[in-house]
Amino acid sequence: MEDLYLNLSDKTEGINFLSRWIAFSSGKIKSHADSYITDYDDGKQVDAVELANFVSEFARDVYPARFALDKFFNESGASKEWTSVEKAVRRSTAHLMSRFKSASGIDSIDELFVHDDFDMTFGDEEKMEIEQVRHHVREDYWGANKNSLQSFVDEGEASLKQFEDIITKLRDCAGSLPSLLQEELYSKITRYEDRVLYQGEVLDEEVLSEELAYYKDQEELPIN
Secondary structure, three states: OOOOOOOOOOHHHHHHHHHHHHHHOOHHHHHHHHHHHHHHHOOOOOOHHHHHHHHHHHHHHHHHHHHHHHHHHOOOOHHHHHHHHHHHOOHHHHHHHHHHHHHHOOOOHHHHHHOOOHHHHOOHHHHHHHHHHHHHHHHHHHHHHHHHHHHHHHHHHHHHHHHHHHHHHHHHHHOOOOHHHHHHHHHHHHHHHHHHHHOOOOOOHHHHHHHHHHHHHHHHOOOO
């Protein structure tokens, strides 16, 4: 299996994930996340399985907020995010960003990250700086404007429900497959959940539906 974005068996990775996204959680989930982080930082024993299960629950809680911010800052808020990041990074990094934007015609930070010339123009330190500043910009914006993003949050909740519904069907299907196909499908499910819950991707429903149709067909085949 290819490397996952988040290794749930690694307690440090789990705690780092909670720390990174805790500003987008609320209520009991946020309180529990803070307790895990505090216990870990204080050197207290943290059960790896319990932490992994909680990180999965936490990821589902913050997904709609992450979705909403991605949607907003890649549409009407693209210039707002760019300006906020450019103002907050070092002067040399801001100069590079300004020149790159003018030359390439891009409009958003996401377009910057995927541009063919990004790696040649920005060094590792500058990339990390932009990513970290961008994250703080989003934290601040969420804290001050979450109510205005509610329609995007609702869309994110619907997207997550749709994803989890089809993942449940895939997992149910896996249970009735021959062992090799079962292992293959469970591995795919793990990767899909990693991409959506932890990386924050939005997967094409058609791709998942095609996966389900394929494995449903395998259920009907005779086992040799």
